[in-house]
Amino acid sequence: xxxxxxxxxxxxxxxxxxxxxxxxxxxxxxxxxxxxxxxxxxxxxxxxxxxxxxxxxxxxxxxxxxxxxxxxxxxxxxxxxxxxxxxxxxxxxxxxxxxxxxxxxxxxxxxxxxxxxxxxxxxxxxxxxxxxxxxxxxxxxxxxxxxxxxxxxxxxxxxxxxxxxxxxxxxxxxxxxxxxxxxxxxxxxxxxxxxxxxxxxxxxxxxxxxxxxxxxxxxxxxxxxxxxxxxxxxxxxxxxxxxxxxxxxxxxxxxxxxxxxxxxxxxxxxxxxxxxxxxxxxxxxxxxxxxxxxxxxxxxxxxxxxxxxxxxxxxxxxxxxxxxxxxxxxxxxxxxxxxxxxxxxxxxxxxxxxxxxxxxxxxxxxxxxxxxxxxxxxxxxxxxxxxxxxxxxxxxxxxxxxxxxxxxxxxxxxxxxxxxxxxxxxxxxxxxxxxxxxxxxxxxxxx
Amino acid sequence: xxxxxxxxxxxxxxxxxxxxxxxxxxxxxxxxxxxxxxxxxxxxxxxxxxxxxxxxxxxxxxxxxxxxxxxxxxxxxxxxxxxxxxxxxxxxxxxxxxxxxxxxxxxxxxxxxxxxxxxxxxxxxxxxxxxxxxxxxxxxxxxxxxxxxxxxxxxxxxxxxxxxxxxxxxxxxxxxxxxxxxxxxxxxxxxxxxxxxxxxxxxxxxxxxxxxxxxxxxxxxxxxxxxxxxxxxxxxxxxxxxxxxxxxxxxxxxxxxxxxxxxxxxxxxxxxxxxxxxxxxxxxxxxxxxxxxxxxxxxxxxxxxxxxxxxxxxxxxxxxxxxxxxxxxxxxxxxxxxxxxxxxxxxxxxxxxxxxxxxxxxxxxxxxxxxxxxxxxxxxxxxxxxxxxxxxxxxxxxxxxxxxxxxxxxxxxxxxxxxxxxxxxxxxxxxxxxxxxxxxxxxxxxxxxxxxxxxxxxxxxxxxxxxxxxxxxxxxxxxxxx
Numbered sequence: 001x002x003x004x005x006x007x008x009x010x011x012x013x014x015x016x017x018x019x020x021x022x023x024x025x026x027x028x029x030x031x032x033x034x035x036x037x038x039x040x041x042x043x044x045x046x047x048x049x050x051x052x053x054x055x056x057x058x059x060x061x062x063x064x065x066x067x068x069x070x071x072x073x074x075x076x077x078x079x080x081x082x083x084x085x086x087x088x089x090x091x092x093x094x095x096x097x098x099x100x101x102x103x104x105x106x107x108x109x110x111x112x113x114x115x116x117x118x119x120x121x122x123x124x125x126x127x128x129x130x131x132x133x134x135x136x137x138x139x140x141x142x143x144x145x146x147x148x149x150x151x152x153x154x155x156x157x158x159x160x161x162x163x164x165x166x167x168x169x170x171x172x173x174x175x176x177x178x179x180x181x182x183x184x185x186x187x188x189x190x191x192x193x194x195x196x197x198x199x200x201x202x203x204x205x206x207x208x209x210x211x212x213x214x215x216x217x218x219x220x221x222x223x224x225x226x227x228x229x230x231x232x233x234x235x236x237x238x239x240x241x242x243x244x245x246x247x248x249x250x251x252x253x254x255x256x257x258x259x260x261x262x263x264x265x266x267x268x269x270x271x272x273x274x275x276x277x278x279x280x281x282x283x284x285x286x287x288x289x290x291x292x293x294x295x296x297x298x299x300x301x302x303x304x305x306x307x308x309x310x311x312x313x314x315x316x317x318x319x320x321x322x323x324x325x326x327x328x329x330x331x332x333x334x335x336x337x338x339x340x341x342x343x344x345x346x347x348x349x350x351x352x353x354x355x356x357x358x359x360x361x362x363x364x365x366x367x368x369x370x371x372x373x374x375x376x377x378x379x380x381x382x383x384x385x386x387x388x389x390x391x392x393x394x395x396x397x398x399x400x401x402x403x404x405x406x407x408x409x410x411x412x413x414x415x416x417x418x419x420x421x422x423x424x425x426x427x428x429x430x431x432x433x434x435x436x437x438x439x440x441x442x443x444x445x446x447x
Numbered sequence: 448x449x450x451x452x453x454x455x456x457x458x459x460x461x462x463x464x465x466x467x468x469x470x471x472x473x474x475x476x477x478x479x480x481x482x483x484x485x486x487x488x489x490x491x492x493x494x495x496x497x498x499x500x501x502x503x504x505x506x507x508x509x510x511x512x513x514x515x516x517x518x519x520x521x522x523x524x525x526x527x528x529x530x531x532x533x534x535x536x537x538x539x540x541x542x543x544x545x546x547x548x549x550x551x552x553x554x555x556x557x558x559x560x561x562x563x564x565x566x567x568x569x570x571x572x573x574x575x576x577x578x579x580x581x582x583x584x585x586x587x588x589x590x591x592x593x594x595x596x597x598x599x600x601x602x603x604x605x606x607x608x609x610x611x612x613x614x615x616x617x618x619x620x621x622x623x624x625x626x627x628x629x630x631x632x633x634x635x636x637x638x639x640x641x642x643x644x645x646x647x648x649x650x651x652x653x654x655x656x657x658x659x660x661x662x663x664x665x666x667x668x669x670x671x672x673x674x675x676x677x678x679x680x681x682x683x684x685x686x687x688x689x690x691x692x693x694x695x696x697x698x699x700x701x702x703x704x705x706x707x708x709x710x711x712x713x714x715x716x717x718x719x720x721x722x723x724x725x726x727x728x729x730x731x732x733x734x735x736x737x738x739x740x741x742x743x744x745x746x747x748x749x750x751x752x753x754x755x756x757x758x759x760x761x762x763x764x765x766x767x768x769x770x771x772x773x774x775x776x777x778x779x780x781x782x783x784x785x786x787x788x789x790x791x792x793x794x795x796x797x798x799x800x801x802x803x804x805x806x807x808x809x810x811x812x813x814x815x816x817x818x819x820x821x822x823x824x825x826x827x828x829x830x831x832x833x834x835x836x837x838x839x840x841x842x843x844x845x846x847x848x849x850x851x852x853x854x855x856x857x858x859x860x861x862x863x864x865x866x867x868x869x870x871x872x873x874x875x876x877x878x879x880x881x882x883x884x885x886x887x888x889x890x891x892x893x894x895x896x897x898x899x900x901x902x903x904x905x906x907x908x909x910x911x912x913x914x915x916x917x918x919x920x921x922x923x924x925x926x927x928x929x
Binding site: 029106233371 | 891
């Protein structure tokens with residue numbers, strides 16, 4: 001018996017729009033292993049082999065072009081022409097391949113990220129979302145119907161380990177979360193801000209039908225022609241450890257000549273955010289200082305705040321900044337680390353920006369203090385000195401009235417110093433930053 | 448096959464090699480040339496004593512030079528003599544010890560000429576490089592069909608220099624192996640024609656690395672064994688292995704032993720020799736040879752930095768590069784190399800500081816190196832739009848592939864994927880086919896469509912249709928992410 005098969009009512013047609021995602025970590029410099037060209041004895045080109053005189057003429061030749069990361073040759077020319085001839089042909093243009101750093105292993109050309117890599121707390125997670133209108137291949141069963149895709153919408157949200165879901169702003173540019181306000185690691189306040197795209201907001205849309213979506217969380221496109229793409233980029237500051245889920249919803253209106261319908265689909269991408277720096281601190285008292293003239297007449301207490309930063313990630317980290325921030329009024333701090341060498345006391349603001357190299361002599365081998373470079377597993381010890389202002393200094397403390405001592409607050413026998421702000425870089429300048437919890441001490445000696 | 452790791456250095460140094468666990472102070476290797484010469488002469492006596500002949504040791508009577516049969520080379524014959532015998536200082540007496548199997552490292556006749564340094568040495572026998580079993584098959588299994596079936600594939604009789612000039616590296620590797628083993632009809636090289644044999648061997652190894660078959664090259668290089676053995680020293684006292692082969696062998700052996708420190712040490716050894724040759728050339732007032740050795744020395748210095756980078760000792764690489772002299776005639780290459788290293792490490796400020804404008808000048812620089820660096824630094828700072836502007840300006844004055852590719856990458860990062868894709872495709876149309884370009888382009892293909900395979904296959908056809916150049920023509924499936 002022939003069973004007739006009735007098509008099910010629910011047509012599971014594949015979507016005409018697909019979503020592709022690529023994490024936009026920093027591009028990487030491409031390595032190369034330059035080879036010297038072989039010295040071919042003449043006998044190789046003649047059929048009769050024979051022993052040769054011992055010495056072949058030797059010259060130091062440029063490396064084989066094929067062993068370099070990119071071609072030093074100019075645009076396509078006849079077989080055998082090389083860049084030298086290209087240079088003589090076009091006078092104004094510069095010589096190609098001239099900027100290669102051979103025989104050095106790193107070349108100035110870059111690769112897109114080959115894989116997702118690892119995600120670490122403190123970094124900015126940049127990702128591009130591409131909604132593509134896949135034109136059905138011509139001649140596929142002869143049943144392909146011309147479809148018009150309109151009103152494409154992309155929305156994305158990030159679910160953090162704490163369970164919060166944030167709608168993400170979809171912009172046009174990858175960039176770091178330079179808002180700088182990152183919240184504390186363990187501090188689950190609601191300030192998991194929607195991190196907008198970079199302040200470069202001057203991106204002009206190149207596609208005239210594309211709506212500007214700099215500050216919106218829904219990217220829309222009126223018409224998506226076949227084989228074109230709606231591309232958006234999101235930047236999200238990673239502040240929590242654990243499993244994050246990025247959910248992307250794409251909806252579109254699919255119109256054929258006879259009918260139309262709205263379709264949507266959702267994709268979820270899950271990744272784990274790992275800690276990169278472990279900070280351990282310890283505060284202890286130091287001998288107090290004599291009172292300041294015209295101050296409150298009391299001896300000024302001092303403390304030393306020691307910290308150990310451990311690189312617990314799998315990449316090497318270059319520490320750029322380690323400073324105290326949000327230091328309470330009434331206290332001032334001094335940076336005793338690489339950035340603070342030779343510089344005076346600060347007032348709750350950074351003493352120098354961590355470079356400190358401009359005034360130093362430019363002898364390359366013995367330059368200014370280098371920033372610490374931590375391999376995976378390495379630690380760096382830091383030290384800050386905190387002292388009471390003792391009032392009366394009147395040097396720019398806009399919050400205190402002039403001449404009036406600002407007292408150091410004590411809460412339940414504990415003095416809060418402030419927080420530590422750390423900033424670092426990894427390969428190709430990838431930025432990371434974090435703030436610690438409020439640091440303080442219970443070593444409060446009665447005056 | 449691990450003789451190289453612990454063989455005694457024939458120049459008489461007491462250094463142990465791979466057994467070193469702690470760091471050998473590299474400064475000890477940088478002896479001034481004066482002392483080099485003294486050591487050289489004092490050890491030249493000893494050289495005659497222990498000639499290591501690969502393939503011949505363990506057997507007192509050497510087979511005749513011409514038409515030598517393949518000597519039996521069971522692995523047992525290769526097992527090194529007990530370690531302690533190799534670390535002893537070479538005996539300075541001229542009377543050879545009695546024939547002893549497997550002790551030819553430190554004593555033994557080796558060949559009939561060991562009795563006195565005045566006796567003529569027989570030409571070294573390179574039959575060990577002519578054996579077919581050391582060369583692997585190179586079937587085009589991973590080559591996309593448009594290349595395999597193309598009319599541009601070279602014929603089997605194309606001479607090797609033409610193959611190299613046409614970028615047919617796989618064919619050149621096959622041809623080199625055939626020329627060495629005497630397959631394919633042509634006679635094998637004369638066993639004593641070391642220039643030809645070693646040149647072919649280098650072509651073979653170099654082409655293997657160029658077709659991403661470096662693993663095979665690391666195995667085939669073992670046939671050379673210890674490149675510093677006295678076997679490879681010619682009448683003038685110099686090593687007769689071509690310099691380019693010695694450089695490549697350092698890298699391949701470091702990979703095969705998974706020990707990059709070995710590469711650093713070997714480069715320092717070569718540098719010591721280069722300094723020696725430089726001094727000799729100076730004594731002869733041979734300026735062109737002086738220039739040659741000076742350039743080779745500089746080249747070695749930069750390669751050492753490269754090895755340090757591979758070992759992830761980035762700080763060490765920075766220090767090392769800083770210590771090298773600027774010798775690139777103001778081309779800014781060393782500056783750029785240092786800046787790239789800083790970028791790789793992550794210190795963008797230091798990278799910017801490497802190429803500083805002249806004092807007092809403001810505004811955009813005319814210096815291309817500086818502009819390229821600033822664009823890269825902007826990318827490292829996450830400022831992709833600014834970087835893109837700079838790449839666009841640069842592309843107006845230069846056709847350089849690097850500028851085009853970097854510009855295409857930036858376009859992706861500022862949300863202009865389709866423009867980036869078109870740009871990279873344009874570069875391919877103009878004949879550029881670097882691995883990086885193809886990788887970036889295929890990545891963009893994967894982003895812009897569900898059916899990226901179709902686009903990738905079209906790309907293979909496009910690349911196969913290009914004219915072969917010395918940069919290379921045939922690609923593998925991995926190049927297209929297939």
